[in-house]
Every structure is written in C-alpha cells, then in structure tokens.
Amino acid sequence: MKRIDKIYNYIKQRSNKYTKDDLKSRKGIDAIEISEALKILRNNVNKELEELLSKGKIVRFNGNPEKYFDKNRLEEMLGTSINEISLNLEDVFNMMSSKKNNIDNDPFEYLIGAETTLKNQIEKAKESILHLPKSLHTLIIGETGVGKTLFANKMYEYGKYKGKFTDESPFIVLNCADYYNDPQLLLSQLFGHIKRSFAGADKDRVGALEKADGGILFLDEIHKLPPEGKEMLFYFMDKGKFNRFGETEGDRNANVLIIGSTNESKDSNLIKPFLERIQSNIFIPNFSDRDIDDKLKIIKGLLQNETLKINKPIKITAEAIKALIGITSFGNIAQLKSNIQVLCAKGFLNSINEDGVISINLSMMPSNIKEGLITINARQEENDRLTKLLPTEVLVYPNKNYVSLENDEKQLNLYKIISDEVIILKNEGMDSDEIKKFITADINVHVKCLYDKFKNDKYSKYNLYKIVDAKIIRFSEEIKKYAEKKLDREYNDRILYALSLHLAVLFNRINNIDYEETHENVLDMTLKAPKEYEIAKYVCKEVEKRFGVRMPEEEVLYITLILTSVEEKNKKGKIGILVMANGNSTASSMVEVALNLFDCNNIEAIDIPFDVKPREIINIAKEKVEKVDNGRGVILLVDMGSLVKFGKILSEETGVKIKALGMVSTPTVLEAVRQSEANEMNVDRLYDYLKSFKGYYSYGEENN
Incomplete structure (x- = not known):
C-alpha cells in the first residue's frame, strides 16, 4: 500500500469514529498523531496531506496546530456538500447546531437572540401561549423590519409544540394596512359580511376571524383598524363572539387567539387603546439595539438563506460585514436582507461561469452601503468588538438542515432569473462583460420589484391605496374584470394602476394630456381596436353615473388607448x-x-x-x-x-x-x-x- 493511501485510510478510520462532541474536544487529527501512529516522518506526512487536500479527499481545520478530517465523513455529519479545503471549526459547529424544526423541538430555540436580546420577549411569549384557561391575546410592537411576523410565527409553532394547537390549527394573516383607506372593505375582510350589506356584496363572505377558528389570527399593522373595527375586535376578545359586517341579530362564536403587530411608538395615540385592552405586550428591539453576536448571526443566517438558493458557499470579508451592520438602521432586518440579496446577486453574476465560492467584498458594494463602514468606525467600541470577533473572511456553506430565517416557503429564485438571462443574452451574441453590465443594472429592480410581485402584489396595492381614493380603485377593478370578460383577455394589474391613476388625475381637474396633439394617433388606434373603443364608451358612462363627473369626449379615445397599450412594451424606449x-x-x-x-x-x-x-x-x-x-x-x-x-x-x-x-x-x-x-x-x-x-x-x- 502506498504511503499516501496509508495516511488517508488512517484519517478515514479515525474520522468515522468521531461524534460531534469528539470533534468539539479533539478538533480533528493532526500531523503529529499521524506520524507517530504510522511511523512516517513528519515532513513526509505533511507532503501527503497537501496531496490529499488537493485531491479533495480531506479537509483542513484552521488553527495551531492545523488538523485534518475525512471530507466524506464531515459532509455526512453536516448533511451538505463542501467545496472548500480549509475551514473554521466555529462555522462547522454552527452548521451542526442548526437542526430542522419539528414537534420535538422548542421553535424559539432557533430564533437568533433567544439567549440574549430576545430572551425576555420569548419568556413573555411563552407565558402568553401557556396561560390558563386560555392563551392571552398579544400585541407585538417594533419598528418596520425587526421581525414581528417571524416572532408571531414562532408563537404559533410553540403553541403546536406544547399541544395548545394541532397541525390542523390555522394561522391566518391579515394586513390591515392593505385596506386602511377603505374601512368598509377592511371590516368585511376581518369579520366577513352578509349578502347586500353594502354595494357589491352579492353573497355572504367568511372573514379572517372565522377562518382562524381554532388557531391564531395575526393582524399586521393592527393600528390601521378604524374605530368601529377596534370596538368589534375588543368585543370579540372579551366575549368570544362577533357578527359579520351588516349582521344585526345573533352572535357568532370562534375560538381564536389574536396576535397584533404595530410599528407605532408605544406613546402613539393610535395604539394606546390596544395597550389598554390587550394583556400581553411584547417589544421587539431594533437591529441597532441587538447584541453584536446576534447581528453577526443574523447576517450569517441571511447569507445561509442565499447559499441554499445558489447551492454554492458564500465568502464575505470582515469589512463588508461591518458596512452592512453600519448601514442597517430604519429598515432593520428587512433592509439588511434586501442589501444582502443585492450583493449575493452581484457576486453570483460575477462567478456565473465558475464552480467556486461566491465572493462579497467592499469594492463591489454600492456607495450607500459602503457608507456603513464609516458609521461603524465612528462607533469605536462596537468596531473594536467586531474586529476581535471577525476573521478576515467569513465562509458560509449551504446546509439543507438550516432553519431558514424566511417566513414564507415560497422564495423568489433571483439566481435562476439571472442564469436564464445570461443564456438568452449569450444566444444573442453578447459578450461576458456586456452581459454583466446589462444584468447588474437589473438586479436592484429584481430584488425590490419582482420579489413584491411574487407576493401577489399586496405591497403594490397597498401603495396605490395610499395615494388614490379607494372608490376609484374598486371601480377600476370592476372595469378590469368587465374588459377581460368582453375581450376574452387576461390583463395584469398594470391596467388597474394605469386606469386608477388616470381617473384620479382627471377628477383633480388636470388637463393631463394634450388632446389636440394626440387625437389623430388615438383615433387611428380606435379604428384598429373597435371592441376596446366600445368598452371605453361604457367606462365613460359608468364614471359619469357613479362619480358625477362629466367626461370629455376625448376620454373615450384615451381609455381606448389604455386598454390597447397597457400590456404592450414600449418599442421606442421610455423617457x-x-x-x-x-x-x-x-x-x-x-x-x-x-x-x-x-x-x-x-x-x-x-x-x-x-x-x-x-x-x-x-x-x-x-x-x-x-x-x-x-x-x-x-x-x-x-x-x-x-x-x-x-x-x-x-x-x-x-x-x-x-x-x-x-x-x-x-x-x-x-x-x-x-x-x-x-x-x-x-x-x-x-x-x-x-x-x-x-x-x-x-x-x-x-x-x-
């Protein structure tokens, strides 16, 4: 048997006997042990170890002295593949400690900060769930992006873990901000409604409260509830009874734990009624107030999410981590997540034709993120601690057993989008540098725009409700459905935005288009689109009837243009x-x-x-x-x-x-x-x- 084979067999046999605790205490096999066990000169052992490393047979654990381990055995222990030859044992132990959550494990155990900055909050959440005879309704308070929804999910999972809920118990989410400009619609979404309770209510509707019977109703941005909705909700919390909107007789019963969330300050008048009526109040700290160890774990966790999508390890420099921590302020973890996605996408694009590690460093960061390094340097104590805690580079591996920080199982695979675009552009004859420039310009849009679209456009509609009257939006939704039925065509929501904004401008008495200059072009289009022209005439009549607004004759032509062009891409390019x-x-x-x-x-x-x-x-x-x-x-x-x-x-x-x-x-x-x-x-x-x-x-x- 060759000398190299003897050394490899020894490492393999020793590695197969290792448990997780063995690895923590002995930290692998060093060259001295191998030399003494096999009676081979130390220099020769070192030579063969380098050869085994280059062949991918073993891995090296950094330290003094350096130690070695069989690669296959380590992959088996981690449950994932390894692409690097040199590793930090701390990262390996972190990967090993990440187990898939199940009914036998306390779900709060996996929440970053469980033993530090979230310890008191978790104890209070557990007390709320386990309270007898019934769990306590809870209000979670914290700024945008701190992880309120994730915390509510953990309360639900903990309830299942302790037998308060079953796998069949629902967890229903209603974001009150999605409808806050239309109180009637919000009450209908929350409590349901009966037929003919308001215009357009053509049948009975079950609300979120009934759907959550036997489980939890999570009311995000609960402070957006109108006064009538607050009183109806408080009545339910006191009595366990409610009525659907428009219902005057008979109480309905439901067994529902209410968890609300708000980004309002505890001193805000908007949440004072909830603080007075909801017994359990939990304050989630900002990212800036979290322990430094927590901040580092959150960053590693978000990077871990990305490695699972890319199926490649990610390497990030200490300076880049400091910049990310320094720039994360108002947006908290949500802002941090968005920044990391952008950087990982850029790193992925840079290594699109390579099999190695995705690299993130300061030089590839946009200027607004780089500014975070200046912020951290100004916070001397935090900067000094980070310098001590961080190695020059941090390597994060894909780990299929990792408990994701994502709330939803569906995730936009930005990396597949980039890969597909690269293939298309290559087929069009574009060279690698041009492709990188082209796609880099799109990455921010993909992260901010497509990710929201993936979530059923709820954030888009929320923004629309903030600037356009709800009656106009509802009318535009009706017209969208009417046009789809008449034209046997499916429109996307761009027509909803286009028509809503156009009518809002019109109602504001603004001459929003020079009809004399565009009349000929629009008229030409109506000859090509007679069906759309007839629908536009119907729209104008309905507007006059419902809103009491006299529609100029030219509006028929302009709405025809919306119906015919909203799905088309602008061939001339946009301003x-x-x-x-x-x-x-x-x-x-x-x-x-x-x-x-x-x-x-x-x-x-x-x-x-x-x-x-x-x-x-x-x-x-x-x-x-x-x-x-x-x-x-x-x-x-x-x-x-x-x-x-x-x-x-x-x-x-x-x-x-x-x-x-x-x-x-x-x-x-x-x-x-x-x-x-x-x-x-x-x-x-x-x-x-x-x-x-x-x-x-x-x-x-x-x-x-």
Missing part, C-alpha cells in the same frame, strides 16, 4: 427619470414606491448626504443618467431648487437632453413614470405636464 433628494433615503423611498407599482426599469434614485461635495454628486448622477437614458432624454426630479442647476451641467457633460424640475414628491415621481410610457410624449412635453401636475387625491378628500 429616463432620475430622482435626487437630500437625506439618506428620501429619493430611494420615492423610487421604491414607483418600482412596487409599475413594471419599470427607467428610473433611478440618488440619496444625497448633506456633507457630500457637488462634484461627487455630479459624477454619480452622470452614471445614473447614462443608465436610464433610452435615447429620448431624461427628466431630473429634485427636492431643492439649488439642485435644478445640475440639469444643465449633466446635459452638457453627458450629451443627453435633460429637463430638471424642483419640489419633487412621491405622486410626481409616479406620474412621471406613468406618463413616460407614452410614445407620443417627449421630454419637453413631460416636463411641461409635470410642472402643472397637482397630485391625485382631491376627489377622495372632498368625499371623506
């Missing part, structure tokens, strides 16, 4: 839109709403810190202008008059026609995106139109 505003997230927040509402890729944001130099802003803006320009010019929307002058500078330095407009608002951004779809609209006309735009909401305000 580019660049939003610039002072502050850390002012511009990006407005653009995010647009991305959630529209399937658009012609808009970018620049958040401007107050201490940045003008030349730096211009350099960043030049890149953004070139990114959004499709040959039709760019509209620059800014928040302060002093930034308007950047339009002329950018136009001169890029050669792109740019029109700058001050006093930007979210409705202005949305209207700019919506109008940029029109092939007839050029950048000058869009600029003139936006100058006179007054918003969407006057109709709703007049009728409240």
Whole structure:
C-alpha cells in the first residue's frame, strides 16, 4: 500500500469514529498523531496531506496546530456538500447546531437572540401561549423590519409544540394596512359580511376571524383598524363572539387567539387603546439595539438563506460585514436582507461561469452601503468588538438542515432569473462583460420589484391605496374584470394602476394630456381596436353615473388607448427619470414606491448626504443618467431648487437632453413614470405636464 493511501485510510478510520462532541474536544487529527501512529516522518506526512487536500479527499481545520478530517465523513455529519479545503471549526459547529424544526423541538430555540436580546420577549411569549384557561391575546410592537411576523410565527409553532394547537390549527394573516383607506372593505375582510350589506356584496363572505377558528389570527399593522373595527375586535376578545359586517341579530362564536403587530411608538395615540385592552405586550428591539453576536448571526443566517438558493458557499470579508451592520438602521432586518440579496446577486453574476465560492467584498458594494463602514468606525467600541470577533473572511456553506430565517416557503429564485438571462443574452451574441453590465443594472429592480410581485402584489396595492381614493380603485377593478370578460383577455394589474391613476388625475381637474396633439394617433388606434373603443364608451358612462363627473369626449379615445397599450412594451424606449433628494433615503423611498407599482426599469434614485461635495454628486448622477437614458432624454426630479442647476451641467457633460424640475414628491415621481410610457410624449412635453401636475387625491378628500 502506498504511503499516501496509508495516511488517508488512517484519517478515514479515525474520522468515522468521531461524534460531534469528539470533534468539539479533539478538533480533528493532526500531523503529529499521524506520524507517530504510522511511523512516517513528519515532513513526509505533511507532503501527503497537501496531496490529499488537493485531491479533495480531506479537509483542513484552521488553527495551531492545523488538523485534518475525512471530507466524506464531515459532509455526512453536516448533511451538505463542501467545496472548500480549509475551514473554521466555529462555522462547522454552527452548521451542526442548526437542526430542522419539528414537534420535538422548542421553535424559539432557533430564533437568533433567544439567549440574549430576545430572551425576555420569548419568556413573555411563552407565558402568553401557556396561560390558563386560555392563551392571552398579544400585541407585538417594533419598528418596520425587526421581525414581528417571524416572532408571531414562532408563537404559533410553540403553541403546536406544547399541544395548545394541532397541525390542523390555522394561522391566518391579515394586513390591515392593505385596506386602511377603505374601512368598509377592511371590516368585511376581518369579520366577513352578509349578502347586500353594502354595494357589491352579492353573497355572504367568511372573514379572517372565522377562518382562524381554532388557531391564531395575526393582524399586521393592527393600528390601521378604524374605530368601529377596534370596538368589534375588543368585543370579540372579551366575549368570544362577533357578527359579520351588516349582521344585526345573533352572535357568532370562534375560538381564536389574536396576535397584533404595530410599528407605532408605544406613546402613539393610535395604539394606546390596544395597550389598554390587550394583556400581553411584547417589544421587539431594533437591529441597532441587538447584541453584536446576534447581528453577526443574523447576517450569517441571511447569507445561509442565499447559499441554499445558489447551492454554492458564500465568502464575505470582515469589512463588508461591518458596512452592512453600519448601514442597517430604519429598515432593520428587512433592509439588511434586501442589501444582502443585492450583493449575493452581484457576486453570483460575477462567478456565473465558475464552480467556486461566491465572493462579497467592499469594492463591489454600492456607495450607500459602503457608507456603513464609516458609521461603524465612528462607533469605536462596537468596531473594536467586531474586529476581535471577525476573521478576515467569513465562509458560509449551504446546509439543507438550516432553519431558514424566511417566513414564507415560497422564495423568489433571483439566481435562476439571472442564469436564464445570461443564456438568452449569450444566444444573442453578447459578450461576458456586456452581459454583466446589462444584468447588474437589473438586479436592484429584481430584488425590490419582482420579489413584491411574487407576493401577489399586496405591497403594490397597498401603495396605490395610499395615494388614490379607494372608490376609484374598486371601480377600476370592476372595469378590469368587465374588459377581460368582453375581450376574452387576461390583463395584469398594470391596467388597474394605469386606469386608477388616470381617473384620479382627471377628477383633480388636470388637463393631463394634450388632446389636440394626440387625437389623430388615438383615433387611428380606435379604428384598429373597435371592441376596446366600445368598452371605453361604457367606462365613460359608468364614471359619469357613479362619480358625477362629466367626461370629455376625448376620454373615450384615451381609455381606448389604455386598454390597447397597457400590456404592450414600449418599442421606442421610455423617457429616463432620475430622482435626487437630500437625506439618506428620501429619493430611494420615492423610487421604491414607483418600482412596487409599475413594471419599470427607467428610473433611478440618488440619496444625497448633506456633507457630500457637488462634484461627487455630479459624477454619480452622470452614471445614473447614462443608465436610464433610452435615447429620448431624461427628466431630473429634485427636492431643492439649488439642485435644478445640475440639469444643465449633466446635459452638457453627458450629451443627453435633460429637463430638471424642483419640489419633487412621491405622486410626481409616479406620474412621471406613468406618463413616460407614452410614445407620443417627449421630454419637453413631460416636463411641461409635470410642472402643472397637482397630485391625485382631491376627489377622495372632498368625499371623506
């Protein structure tokens, strides 16, 4: 037998006898042990160990001294494949300790912070579930993105673990914010309604409360309940009885544990009634208030989620981790998750043709995330602790036994989207560098826009309800269904957004389109689309009847245009839109709403810190202008008059026609995106139109 085979067999036999505890105490097999056991010179042992490492037979555990282990045995212990030859034992132990949750395990055990910053909250949650004779209704309080929904899910799982619930017990979720602008609809969603209780109620409906009988009803953003809804909910919590909306006789019974969540401050008047009536109140801390160990575990956990999608290990530098921690503020864990997804997508794209590790480092980060490193450096104590805790690089492996931080089982596979796009672009003859540039420009849109679309567009509709009167949206939904039936065609929700926003503008008495200039083009389209033209006439009659608004004759033509073009892609390219505003997230927040509402890729944001130099802003803006320009010019929307002058500078330095407009608002951004779809609209006309735009909401305000 060859010397190398003797050494490998020895390592293999010793590794097969190891348990998890053995690995923790002895940490593998070192060269001295092998040399003494096999009577082989130490130098020769080291030589053969390097050969075995290069062949992928064994792995090396970093330390002093370095130790070795059979790769197959370690993969068996971890339940996943390993692509690296050198590992940190701490990462291995973390992977081993992650077990799949089941009825035999306390689900809170796997929640990051269970023994640190969430210990008291978990104890209170357990007391609420186990309270006799009935579990206590609970209010979970915390800022956006801290993990309130995940915590509520853990309460549900703990109830099953302790026998309070069964596998058949429902866990029903209702986000009150989805309907907060329409109290009648919200009450119907929550309590159900009876036939003819309001216009459009053509049959009885079971509400979320009845569906949750025997389990938990999670009311997200519970503070959005209208006063009538609060009283009905409090009555149910006291008596266990309720009525459907419109029902006046007879109480219905249900056995439901109410868990509410809110991002309002405990001092807010909106949640004071809930604090007084709900016995158990649990406060979830912000990410910034979590223990440093928790922060690192959360980042590793979110990276672990991505490794499972990519099926590749991810390597991230200490500086990159510090930047992610430093930049995570208002958005908390949700913001951190979004940033990590963007970085992993970029790393995946960079290694699309390689089999190795996905790398994340500071140089690949966008400037807004890099700023987090400056923030951390300013927090000296936290920076010093992170420096001590973090190795130069952290390696995270895919582990199929890992308990995911994701709430939902369905996850958007961004990496498959990227892979498919690469194949398509290669087939079109595009080279690798061009492909990377092309797809990199889409990654942020995929993460922010497509991920929301994957969740049934509920966030998109929520944003629409915030700016357009609910009656207009409901009417537009009816028209969508009517048109689909008449045309035997299925529209996506873009027609809902287009029609709702168009009617909102019309009701606000804004001359939103130059009919004389577009009349001929639109009329030509009606000749090609007579069915859509007839539906448009019906729409105009219904608008006049329901809203008491006199419809101009040209509206028939314009609604025909919406019906025929809303599903078509703009062949001429869209006018580019660049939003610039002072502050850390002012511009990006407005653009995010647009991305959630529209399937658009012609808009970018620049958040401007107050201490940045003008030349730096211009350099960043030049890149953004070139990114959004499709040959039709760019509209620059800014928040302060002093930034308007950047339009002329950018136009001169890029050669792109740019029109700058001050006093930007979210409705202005949305209207700019919506109008940029029109092939007839050029950048000058869009600029003139936006100058006179007054918003969407006057109709709703007049009728409240």
